[in-house]
Amino acid sequence: MIRKLVAAVAAAALAVLALPAPAQAGPQKLDHYVLASGYPEVLQQTFPVDEELHIIGCVKCWGLLVLHYGDNDPNPIEVDIFAGLSLLGQARYTTDARIRDQLRTQALARFEAAARGLRGQALRVTGVGYYDPESGRRTLTASLPWLTAAADDIADGINTLQRVAGEPFPDPWRQAGLATLERAYAEIAGKVAGGPSPDPW
Secondary structure (H helix, E strand, C coil): CHHHHHHHHHHHHHHHHCCCCCCECCCCEEEEEEEECCCCCCEEEEEEECCCCCCCCCCCCEEEEEEECCCCCCCCCHHHHHHHHHHHHHHHHECCHHHHHHHHHHHHHHHHHHHHHHCCCCCEEEEEEEECCCCCCEEECCCCHHHHHHHHHHHHHHHHHHHHHHCCCCHHHHHHHHHHHHHHHHHHHHCCCCCCCCCCC
8 A cells, every 4th residue: 555655646746747847936934744544654745835833842743634534445535635735835836827827727636536536425534633753653633723724624625526526517616625725725834724615606
């Protein structure tokens, strides 16, 4: 399974690199996050952010998102979720409007792939917290409300995108799902929860 995850992440990275390097709006800070579900291993990703994650008593720790979706598919949707978020991170900080639109389109494609991978199952948040990359220890906490909000928005956004396949007019659901996922990234980047819920109609 680890080999499958590594291969999938490598493929996602190559897809991202296919675009020209976006012109950046200035130097950004970087945060490390891990995404876990029912598998013992975790998927890791680095995101550009406005404010870095600081865990009191564990300066080396990364952010942790724990999701659950039924029996968990052998080809986990986590790869598509993190690839989509990575693309949104690039879109957030580029100054090139054309590249930004391309990155958002690619991100939406990865999120829709994750939604299809659920096969009708609901994506749920099990918890958030922090991860020690040296010991592998995961700690869940309620003291990171912005990360809880981001995780909820990730699940809501992906679940909304599941409606795309069954709707005669899918674009409102597609745009609402993407807007929710962009809000999730803003919460990760700025460490602040909140924002209006997108309405597909």
